[in-house]
Amino acid sequence: MPNICENLQIIGNRILEAEKKYGREPNSVKLLAVSKYHPISALETAYACNQVCFGENYVQEMQEKAEALQNRNIEWHFIGPIQSNKTKHIAAIVDWVHSVDRLKIAKRLSEQKPKNRAAISICLQVNISGESSKSGINETELIPLAKQIQELSGVNLRGLMAIPAPESNFDKQRASFAKVRKLQEKLNQQGFDLDTLSMGMTGDMEAAIAEGATIVRIGTAIFGARK
Numbered sequence: 226m227p228n229i230c231e232n233l234q235i236i237g238n239r240i241l242e243a244e245k246k247y248g249r250e251p252n253s254v255k256l257l258a259v260s261k262y263h264p265i266s267a268l269e270t271a272y273a274c275n276q277v278c279f280g281e282n283y284v285q286e287m288q289e290k291a292e293a294l295q296n297r298n299i300e301w302h303f304i305g306p307i308q309s310n311k312t313k314h315i316a317a318i319v320d321w322v323h324s325v326d327r328l329k330i331a332k333r334l335s336e337q338k339p340k341n342r343a344a345i346s347i348c349l350q351v352n353i354s355g356e357s358s359k360s361g362i363n364e365t366e367l368i369p370l371a372k373q374i375q376e377l378s379g380v381n382l383r384g385l386m387a388i389p390a391p392e393s394n395f396d397k398q399r400a401s402f403a404k405v406r407k408l409q410e411k412l413n414q415q416g417f418d419l420d421t422l423s424m425g426m427t428g429d430m431e432a433a434i435a436e437g438a439t440i441v442r443i444g445t446a447i448f449g450a451r452k
């Protein structure tokens with residue numbers, strides 16, 4: 226069994242170190258604990274060690290966990306591929322959706338958000354590796370889509386999310402994340418006010434922080450390997 230609390234502490238320190246090393250404000254990078262495939266008990270342990278933001282990839286799994294942990298003050302983030310017939314279940318639970326890749330999904334989340342809750346914070350998932358197999362929005366589609374999404378009242382467009390192809394070389398990791406940062410800058414030059422870059426996982430977290438990540442999505446380094 227991994228020591229989840231100790232792992233959270235180690236990751237927290239790694240984030241602080243990277244913020245310092247790359248000239249980022251202390252505590253400007255938020256740690257999202259990615260808990261997919263891990264049992265409710267693992268989330269309970271992490272929560273008891275002050276982790277409040279959790280990311281899930283599968284709707285039914287998130288529903289089960291959110292139900293079991295409803296008395297906790299957890300901030301749920303959905304980070305997986307989205308089928309349009311599942312948006313209602315997502316909208317009922319989450320504060321954040323990182324993986325929005327088309328207008329239809331943003332519209333449905335906006336309409337289905339419970340009336341008594343704040344607008345759902347969303348990121349647009351961009352495809353920067355240029356592989357057709359990877360999901361995400363291409364650079365040419367990004368600005369028109371962002372303009373349409375900005376008109377929706379139930380969602381709040383906060384930034385961009387990316388999952389670059391796995392790469393062990395630090396400079397190459399950085400180069401991919403730099404592309405995401407430049408897209409954010411481009412949008413902000415066009416009048417957008419995006420404050421979020423969701424990028425960096427267990428294997429490339431420091432490179433992402435070097436290029437401006439504001440949310441890192443960490444699973445393995447907290448909870449251990451997934452089945």
Ligand SMILES: *Cc1c(COP(=O)(O)O)cnc(C)c1O
Pocket residue numbers: 259261282304305388426427428442443444445446
């Ligand atoms: C699983 C997953 C993560 C976490 O990956 P690790 O390498 O285990 O840290 C982050 N982001 C997304 C979108 C994921 O699906």
